[in-house]
């Protein structure tokens with residue numbers, strides 16, 4: 351039960367407990383029901399979890415800043431002022447513009463065909479076969495095979511990318527684990543060792559290093575941009591694909607509707623990203639007293655912004671737990687909104703769309719077993735998803 355102090359709701363939940371990491375949705379509902387901004391004493395933060403308040407907070411970058419750290423550990427927040435997620439104002443927009451260059455819809459259209467072909471081949475190789483772990487064999491496939499190629503990292507970087515991304519996101523919570531610290535340090539050492547000679551010419555990283563030669567970027571900016579391609583781009587999209595596959599397999603009526611009308615593929619992707627938002631939260635610090643629908647967050651307080659909680663707010667989405675490709679969820683907050691809105695959103699959507707296109711074109715039936723939840727503190731998704739792609743009876747959608 352929330353306890354009421356003078357004017358702020360208080361709730362004793364631990365969003366980093368194993369139970370909550372596994373299934374945070376009861377805690378999210380309790381936070382939404384307790385009030386527009388809720389003091390969590392265990393973490394000493396104000397949590398914002400209702401859709402309209404999260405949307406407004408993300409669009410208030412001068413009052414709620416990212417540049418004082420956006421995580422809950424010193425080691426994560428040590429990246430403030432250095433990685434794009436934890437910068438404000440002009441330095442942020444300058445670095446962000448550099449990062450966005452290969453990620454615009456126009457640029458990604460060029461990569462679409464190649465990504466599609468790769469995933470079609472992979473789906474064909476799995477079609478009609480035994481059950482497999484979809485997280486490894488299907489969800490991780492495009493980021494590891496294709497995105498690493500687009501970024502242009504040397505071989506050793508590709509092999510370690512997944513481990514680096516998982517460990518780094520795990521560091522966002524309090525009391526970081528020693529093994530995650532070691533793996534994340536390895537990632538930083540690798541990034542710092544990169545040079546124009548060690549990356550693929552013409553790749554995203556290659557283009558960045560070329561901009562150093564012409565004086566457009568500094569070496570530091572290049573390494574900051576490469577980290578922004580490697581760390582937040584992998585586990586996020588992998589886990590999101592796991593949710594997408596599970597949502598469709600668990601809702602055969604929706605899958606049948608999609609096979610009959612593939613024009614709904616983009617909506618199916620958005621609906622899964624809404625229902626099972628991979629990024630649990632980031633935080634901000636209030637630069638002045640900040641009003642959240644009548645609750646005042648005092649200047650200097652840390653604020654936890656719960657994307658996944660907002661996307662299941664019954665005040666915004668009727669029956670929010672339901673996977674429904676016909677609802678209008680285009681304002682979803684899975685990729686955030688405002689100046690820090692995900693730089694890789696178009697790539698993430700593209701990867702998920704080509705995966706569904708390949709499955710629809712294969713005329714497949716999707717069968718999911720019981721998934722095992724991963725326990726990453728920053729990201730919500732499966733470690734393991736038993737899955738089968740069966741050949742559908744000819745011409746008859748399931």
Ligand code: HEM
Nearest residue numbers: 434435578582583586587590684685686690692693694698
């Ligand atoms: C389903 C997959 C993904 C999800 C759910 C996701 C989610 C998010 C969210 C919620 C933010 C907002 C951070 C904030 O409000 O402070 C963000 C930022 C960011 N994301 Fe993603 N992301 C995904 C995929 C990607 C990919 C594929 C890339 C890179 C290719 C990427 C790169 C970034 C970067 C660089 C930022 C920081 C942008 C800034 O601070 O201006 N993300 N992401």
